[in-house]
Structure formats: structure tokens, C-alpha cells
Amino acid sequence: MYVQSIKAVKRKIPLLAPFKTALRSVTEIESIDVSIILDNGIIGRGSASPTMVITGESAESIMAAVCGPIKDALTGINIMDFQDALGRIQAACIGNSSAKAAADIALFDARSKQLNVPLWGLLGGRKSITTCMTISVDHPEKMAEDSSHAAGRGFNVLKVKVGSDPELDFERIEAIRSVIPIETRLRLDANQGWKPKQAVSLIRRMETMGWGIEFIEQPVKASDWEGLKYVTERVELPIMADESLFSARDALKLTAGKYVDLLNIKLMKCGGINEAWKIASLAEVNGIPCMIGSMMESSVSVSAAAHFAAAHPNVHYFDLDAPLWLNEQPEGMQYEGSKVELFHSPGLGVHTASLSQ
Structure with missing residues (x-):
């Protein structure tokens, strides 16, 4: 073969x-x-x-x-x-x-x-997966409207894009929190948008509000590892690395050096499932939980990420909503509200005509 x-x-x-x-x-x-x-x-x-x-x-x-x-x-x-x-x-x-x-x-x-065998079978597991829904950065009223809509569709975890302006970001979360159910949890993704001292000041302020924030993702520039550590050591909310993490070598340094509390693994950043498995395992050795994330991608690669996440024991958080943003039907997976279902068919279960020879 x-x-x-x-x-x-x-x-x-x-x-x-x-x-x-x-x-x-x-x-x-x-x-x-x-x-x-x-x-x-x-x-x-x-x-x-x-x-x-x-x-x-x-x-x-x-x-x-x-x-x-x-x-x-x-x-x-x-x-x-x-x-x-x-x-x-x-x-x-x-x-x-x-x-x-x-x-x-x-x-x-x-x-x-x-x-x-299905890919999750080859990898050795099929735990339940529930994805968050991403809220694009916008003015506070629009983000509140989008958040209310997402919560109404059954998403009880929202990943909120922030990072353009710390004061405006505070207003955004305040507006969102005022319109969503109390049990809805938030994850904030700054996409490298804050400076270390700004991040610490803003996160500490948010910590006093009781807003149900699970963690803060990539608050500072990807290359500013010392800035990441500065923020991690000075706030109570967990800090997650995303753009700072590309490889198992990065994971080893980030976790062993306690630069962050959590890692966001994306197949497009690390080069695929094989390297993603190494990253999650290294993080597990160092007591650092992982999230599986995705760029804005087709369901072909997102379903691969879901199979990996379903199998690896150290992937505890799931951000796999990208196919729900696309004007095409998902392949290799299906969504029931926030629940992600994988199939028993061999491989990814992808048969899109556009992928034909």
C-alpha cells in the first residue's frame, strides 16, 4: 500500500x-x-x-x-x-x-x-465534545446581541474576541454579561491585543466582577513569553497560550517554565495530528490542561481536530465552531447545538465532491 x-x-x-x-x-x-x-x-x-x-x-x-x-x-x-x-x-x-x-x-x-476504523478509533478514544461559540469583536451592543443569540441556540460557553482597547473590552464584557444567562461561561481571547501591564490591570478588574470567566487567551504578543509569564504570575484567572505555541518544543518550554496555565493546540499551527499529540502529552506531564482550537477552517480539518481531541486524555476544552460560520454543510462531523458528534465510518468520514480527484 x-x-x-x-x-x-x-x-x-x-x-x-x-x-x-x-x-x-x-x-x-x-x-x-x-x-x-x-x-x-x-x-x-x-x-x-x-x-x-x-x-x-x-x-x-x-x-x-x-x-x-x-x-x-x-x-x-x-x-x-x-x-x-x-x-x-x-x-x-x-x-x-x-x-x-x-x-x-x-x-x-x-x-x-x-x-x-474511524480516525478516533485509530487514535484510541471517543470522549464527548461540546464546543464553545465565538463572538466576533465589535461594539458592545452588537457583541451583546450576538452573545444573546448564541446562548439562545444552546451554547453555554462563549469565546469572546477582545483586545483592541482595554477600557472598551471591559464595556464589551459588561454588556454581554448583562444579557446572557447567569450559567453561561465566558472565555476571553485577546489575540495578542494587550500589553502585559494593561492585561494585568484589566484582568484584575474583571476578577472582581464575578462574570463567570473561565480563562484569558493570549493576552500579549506571541513573541513576548516573559510578558505572558508576567501576566500569569499576577492574576488569578488562568492564562492560555495560543499564538505563542507552534510546536512540541514550544510546549515543553511553556509548560516546564510555567509561562502559562493552559495551552491552545491548533493543527494549522503545529503541523497536524502527530505533533498535536506530542504537545498534549508534554503538557500532561507538566500538569497543564489543553484546549483544541481551530482557525477559520473548513470542516475537513476541524473534524480532524475533533477526532484528535476526542482521543487524547489531556484535551479538556473544545473550540470547534468554525464550520458553523461557513456557508456550507459540515463534513465528517455534525452539530446538535453545542454538541459535536463524530461518526463510526472509516477515517474522517469526509466525502465532499470538491475533494474528488
């Missing part, structure tokens, strides 16, 4: 509503859909979506990496040599984490199909 060929197709998917963070605003996404074709006819599916402000990749660079060095590294490889194949993806080129993730996901999908 050898890798016969690898193909990639680029498509655009419109969003149902604009998605806004402290870093960017988008109304559609690009998806690079990757197929790994084995000599016995099995096709493994994967995908990647470029997020230039985080990974530095474009759709063109992802296509070039997949159809160039990654294809060269995998073609002719026996899929039974699975770990070798996964290693070849990571060694094929420098960086290009999203391109590597797409190939990694496709390889896991092909291997699961070859064994006739």
Missing part, C-alpha cells in the same frame, strides 16, 4: 457573517483540499486554510509546499511505515505548518480507511 500521488485543490468558502478579531476581519476563507491517493484506490483527505497573520502562509504557498517538497517526500512510501511517512512530511520543508497539517491529516485519514 504505497502513496501513488498527492493532489491539492483550492476553493473559496463564504462566511455566513463577517469574522472579526484583533488581528483581522474576513468574509470568506480559502481552503486547500488535499488528497493522498494510495495504489489500492484508498484516498486520504485533508485540508488547510491560510492565516497569514498567524502562520505566515498564503493559499499559494500551501499549494506549492504540498505539490512540491511534501509530494516528493511521500510519493512511493509504504503507508505501513506510518511514522516514517509522518516524519517525512515534517522534514520536507521549513515552516509551512498548515501545508504539513493538510498532508498529515490526509495520511491519518488514509491509514484509518486502510484499517477500516
